[in-house]
Amino acid sequence: MASRNFYFQLIFRVLLIALTALALAFSIVWEWYFTLAFAAFFLWAQVHFLIKFINSTNRKIAYFFDAIRNEDFTLRFPERVSIESFEELNKSLNRVNDLIQEVHLQLQVKEQYYQEILKQASIGIMTFNEKGHILFANPTLEKLLNYTPLNHIKQLAQVDEKLYEVFKTFQPFERKLFQLTNEREQIQLALKSTPLTLDGQSLLLVVVQDIHQELDEKETESWVRLIRVLTHEIMNTITPIASISDSIIKYYRKGGEIVPLEKLDESQIKNTLKGLEVIKEQGGDLMDFVQSYRSLLNVPEPNRAIIDGVGLLEKIDVLMSARLATDTKFSVSCSPKDLEFFIDEKQITQVLINLGKNALQSVKETENGQVHMIAGIDAEGIKYIEVRDNGPGIPPDLMDEIFVPFFTTKNEGTGIGLSLSKRVMQMHGGNLKVHSVPNRETVFRLTFNQSK
Incomplete structure (x- = not known):
């Protein structure tokens, strides 16, 4: 609020203008030309100084904002003036100036700090x-x-x-x-x-x-896992062969000499035949193992075509229905209904059958076991197919192992199903990932990064 002094000055200037205007009128009536000229000049001067007096506050604020815009914080307004309201205004403007200057300095410090972080990143x-x-x-x-x-x-x-x-x-x-x-x-x-x-x-x-170093580390880690699994499988096959071979050799060689035929009894010959049969069986298993490794390396290039999503899942539904246990539920859904995939139908069908079979096996002992196969498009426009089940799930310590070739926790199978499925998805330009919450849900997600 303006002070009393400000009001007095304003009233005095207005009265002075009124008196000057009155003198100007009298001069015009009485034709006092000299007085008329003087009164006109004096009236103009009074109006000019009144406007300047009233606009002094606006000029100060304008100067203030111009200085802030130009980052000039040296502008100071006198805090001891005759008009009390102007004194308070000047003090307020100086306080705001100091505050903005402080904030500006803090921002400069933060900017330099962030710039240094970016430089050292x-x-x-x-x-x-x-x-x-x-x-x-x-x-x-x-x-x-x-x-x-x-x-x-x-x-x-x-x-x-x-x-x-x-x-x-x-x-x-x-x-x-x-x-x-x-x-x-x-x-x-x-x-x-x-x-x-x-x-x-x-x-x-x-x-x-x-990411060259990270890729090298991942590649080394993958090789270590693969070699560990290969070593385990090969040793499991070779160890019985070596043991049985050693036992058979002892039948026919004693003290470094070959045992004559007449000294061999019927039981030794029968044990020899049994041992050879085991060796043949183990050798066959090893050949199957090597053949599985070859099949993993020789995945053919996808022969792609546009495949209807609903038709694909209905086909999987029919193939899986024969594998259902009494209390197990298998269902499929596709949204939108006109969803299409640009894929090799045979390869992706085999992948989905493998994932569906694994899911059905995992919920076999689960009460109200359910497997749901879902196809759709996510928020980023990426097409996907998910295989969900409510089985016991995958332990966290095995999550990094399940895609390693020949790794398996089952008593049957070669252990290349998931690794082969992931290889097929990679050749389709997509990926296969897994998310599992033990005793709650397990989700295998196939993603297809394709425009068609």
């Missing part, structure tokens, strides 16, 4: 606008690409023409793998994009990570 980070201008690229990215400075994505063509094409067509929320080859080495890059808006400008944030 172990992954490459880049942001560029719709025209391809690069607004930020951290040193890690420049080191990965062996190119600096990066100002436009067209410069990536000098690193690798295909890499430029990847960035030029990059879409929000897209993930890509790219193998970068230069004179020094081959680098496997994982690219992930995220859209963002800054100051009304649409930008694309791309994270670039060298």
Whole structure:
């Protein structure tokens, strides 16, 4: 609220203008030309100073915002003035100025802090606008690409023409793998994009990570698991053969000499035949094992065609109905009804039969056992088929082992069903993943990353 002094000044100026206007009128009536000129000039001066007096507050606020916009925090307003209301206004403006300056300094510190984090990050980070201008690229990215400075994505063509094409067509929320080859080495890059808006400008944030070491570690780990399983299976087959062979040799050789035929009795000959039969059986099992390994390596390329989703699941439903136990329920559903898959029908059918058979076996001892096969499209437009069951589930310590070839917890089977199924899905450009909550649900999910 304005002070009494402000009101007095305002009233005095208004009265003075009124008196000047009255003198101006009298001058016009009495034709006092000198007085008329003086009164007109004096009236103009009074109006001008009144407007200037009233607008002084607006000018201060305008100066204040101009200074803030230009990040000039040195502007100070006098806090000792004759008008009390102006004094309070000046103090308030100075306090707001100090507060904004403090916030501005804090933001600068945080910005420097985040900039330093981005510079020291172990992954490459880049942001560029719709025209391809690069607004930020951290040193890690420049080191990965062996190119600096990066100002436009067209410069990536000098690193690798295909890499430029990847960035030029990059879409929000897209993930890509790219193998970068230069004179020094081959680098496997994982690219992930995220859209963002800054100051009304649409930008694309791309994270670039060298996953060569991670892939090497995963590959080594996979080989170790496979070798462990192969060793276990081969040793289980070879050990009885070696033991029986040693027992048979003892029948026919004693003290380093061959036992004459006349000294052999009928029981030794019968045991020899039994041992040879076991050796033949074990050898056959080993041949079947090797044949299973060959079948895993020699999966043919998919012969794809557009297949109706409803028809595919109805076919699986018929094939699975013969395997149902008394209390087991098997059902299929497809949404939308016109869902289609661009797949090799024989291969995917075999995968679904294998998963369905495993699911039915897992719920065999479960009360009200249920297996549900679902086909659909998720929120990201990816087509999928899920095989769900409410069986005992998969123990967490075995989740990383179930897709290893020849690994099995069953007394029957070769243990290549799941690994072969995953291989088929990979050749279809998709994937096979599993989620399991023990004694609640197990879900095997086939995803098809395809546009058709």
